[in-house]
Amino acid sequence: MNIALLANPTAGKGRRAALLPAIKERLGAHVTVLGADSAAAARELAGRAVADGCDALVAMGGDGTVHLGLQAVAGTGTAFGIVPAGTGNDFAVRLGLPTEPLAAADAVAGALAAGATRDVDLARVRGEDGTSAWFGAVLAAGFDAFVNERANRMRWPKGAQRYNRAIVEELVALKPRQYTMRLDGAESRFASVLVAVGNTESYGGGFRIAAGADPTDGLLDVVVAEPLGRLALMGLRPKALKGTHIHDPRVSTYRAKVVELDAAGVTAYADGERICPLPVTIACVPGALKLLQQ
Missing domain, CATH: 2.60.200.40 (Tumour Suppressor Smad4)
Known part of the structure; x- marks a missing residue:
């Protein structure tokens, strides 16, 4: 599995940044961390990873990081995982995902191993x-x-x-x-x-x-x-x-x-x-x- 990990180290006031190595380990050996210093750069890197054929994009952060990830994967068929690490994490909570980052990473890894995905609606605004x-x-x-x-x-x-x-x-x-x-x-x-x-x-x-x-x-x-x-x-x-x-x-x-x-x-x-x-x-x-x- 070729996994792209879009991580925001400042999410949740930076409290979760130290978990990044453990999250990466749980997701597997072939994980590329997409590091960016701005939202525009993060969106570009995520879009490029999907266009280059990554098997899954995983967003580690809050709703803002998830939002950036959605721009890359929506309508593409590329699998999307969420590791909540923000303050609110509204989207992840309402989807019934684990809210503790390590547990969420384990859940994503389990779904990857099983090839399990769930179809979820998104809204497109123009x-x-x-x-x-x-x-x-x-x-x-x-x-x-x-x-x-x-x-x-x-x-x-x-x-x-x-x-x-x-x-x-x-x-x-x-x-x-x-x-x-x-x-x-x-x-x-x-x-x-x-x-x-x-x-x-x-x-x-x-x-x-x-x-x-x-x-x-x-x-x-x-x-x-x-x-x-x-x-x-x-x-x-x-x-x-x-x-x-x-x-x-x-x-x-x-x-x-x-x-x-x-x-x-x-x-x-x-x-x-x-x-x-x-x-x-x-x-x-x-x-x-x-x-x-x-």
Whole structure:
């Protein structure tokens, strides 16, 4: 087996970097570590490894590293393994994979030995600006996307405090946006502060925003909250950890194969990564991922 290992040593605040030699040993003798100093370089190396015919690509890191790996393997038939080593690991958790890195590496090695893969849906998003990207977890196009966008512009503070500051500042600036949405061609227009499209259930380290989303049903789950005030929006957050927010009368849920979404001044984020400004078209692609899982 020729295995390419895409590893992010900074994932999980660097706590897992020392495990890399043990992970490599567990995966087998023919493992090439793809070391890169930027996301763009990592994406290029992963794509090249798949194009050169590696038997499997394994991503060791958080949702961001997995996201980069998906760009390389989606729709190719190349097997994909995940060794969760980030902070949230939402995609891996919702797929039922081991969350402890060494156990996850053993599970990947076992699936490789058995030739066991599981077909998993992915979502493909295309922007009017020509952007094309795959995602496995959730696309945010409301409040959470604005928080990410603001946090990315900040230079201070560092770490989690930057994200917390971005939340506060976005709450101060909170206002409904006017959206146009088409679900399998059926159009609706509405005002909202929170819009999310899920292939799997959660984002942000366990917020089950698209509770009930099944990555094997060929459908995307769409969650829309009506215009809410600051206190009401924050009141939904603890419910979203349990997935019970979808029963709130101010929250609507839908399912569709293709979601078209437009709103002025909104930038979409998926798997926690910046994608592109709206408008976007998001399509569920059944079985686009060959996941190494027994």
